[in-house]
Amino acid sequence: MREPSGHTLVLRHGSYAAEVVGVGAALRSLTHDDRHLVAGWPAGEICRDYRGWVLQPWPNRVGDGRYDFDGATHQLPLTEPENSNALHGLAGWNHWEVHHPDAARAVLRHELVPRDGYPFALDLTVDYHLRDDGLHVAVAATNVGDGPAPYGAGHHPYLTLGRPADELELTVPAATWCPMDERGLPGPSRPVDGTPYDFRTPRVIGDLVVDHPFGDLTGGPAVLRDPASGQATAVHLGEGCRWLHVFTCDTQEPARQAVAIEPMSCPPDAFRTGTDLVVLEPGGSHRLAFSIAAVTGS
Template sequence: MNIPAPSGRQYHLARGDQHATIAEVGASIREYSVGGRDVALPFDKEQIAPAYSGAVLAPWPNRLTDGQYTFDGVEHQVPVNEPGRMTALHGLVSHARFTPSSPVSDTSVTLEHEVVPTLGYPFPVRVRATYALTDEGLEVLVTATNLGQHAAPYGVGFHPWLSPGDAAVDDCTIQVDAATRVLVDDRLLPTGTAPLGADDDMRTPRPLAGFALDDAFVEVVRDDDGLAWIKLASPDGRTSAVWMDDTMDTWQVCTGNDIPGIMRRGVACEPMSCIADAFRTGERLVRLEPGASHTVRWGMRLL
């Protein structure tokens, strides 16, 4: 009997000196490198993806208080998968199998998963993710479509861990294009926002030595092309970078200090359409009407 790897079937993409491997489970970016230099922190195909590495986070990213929410007057309870904080973390598809929706090419793959309606999330939503290697880097396009007859609450995020190459994270600097930090309680649930001050403003590169992060940021700053960036610059002169266009406006950044399988070997730089608890607060929540679609775009580069 053939036993599938925990990360599922592997889809290998190549363009010039760029190489990416997209895993079936979670439609995860398992590897992405340029010229043999890791941009994404890789994980072995025989591993369960550590700390949501590279996964699609839908139909909500980040945390949901007690796994409970009310939508259109109906109360819902989804499973709590972070018992220490009593939250439902990162949606329903990060460990689901995605299947190809069109022929796979050498440079791109499109995978999709249909969320099965459950008592906690009784909405049939198809999540389709396209990964393509371009001349500039790895580009990701994700579209959710409501296949049901009723409106559905929706949010999406992604969990790439940027690699520092052969360096240690403490030898790197980080730049985050955002002006405001999301304040949280001891369960890492939002309580408000605050402008970044001199001690935590990362719009200019900041050394990571002795600096721990597990924070969300809003009021993102965009370049002339409409992109917001997070850049992890290493002593080798190269920079691992994540960008998002104007379809998303939230960053989550985590240095993974005490996370098994990560232990500060990389930095999670997560583009998201909303912050934690959006299903409860309605903040940045997408109301996906029957038959409607919602698309976001982001990518990774080695600079």
């Protein structure tokens, strides 16, 4: 039987292990001393809920799938038809070329060809590298076409500590957040000061529903921590990370058993709003880098 997620690469380094799959270049699992840091999906099954997905050439949603760029209007397929949105880019269900230079690293590449709705040619690369301090991820794109291309990038890890989100402590190093409408599209940024979405200092999530982008990142990692055990998982932000999207998984089954902390170069709907949209000129490249690491405490 053909594996739905394609070839699985197992990476190991020290106390860390990870699984990366050839379909979508997705991250299926990440463990530290056999403790699961991300909530993935079982081998032999289709990836659920975009877990571990690479989000290119846009993260999150494009409202109505319709946007204007360089004097032309483009219509993307509506992959979230119930909300009339184009969701999570074009790379997730494609086979990627796999390169496995050593036991701790995998590099996956995909040629994104022009198509209706996105008539631009990009070479995409995702580099997963286990090191002493965790899993380092770099999501990159190069414009190999003859004109400018709109672009955004993200990654969709679901962090888990084996307990409901309500009981966990969250830190998000962001000074602003965006309210969201019923279609999952953002309004203008607002300061987090005085709102339930101010997680600049660690606090328990409780029953707060979070499915929002956070901007004006202030440095330091985003951290999900279990106050009972002291165990935590940190997402360290690097080059190109201008936004985080945090999701408490309320619409999934079972609900609120993981928290997605998604590094992004731009917020949802950037193809329409232009907020932090990257314009790749011919030959131009963009890189989004972050890492995920276990934190052990008391």
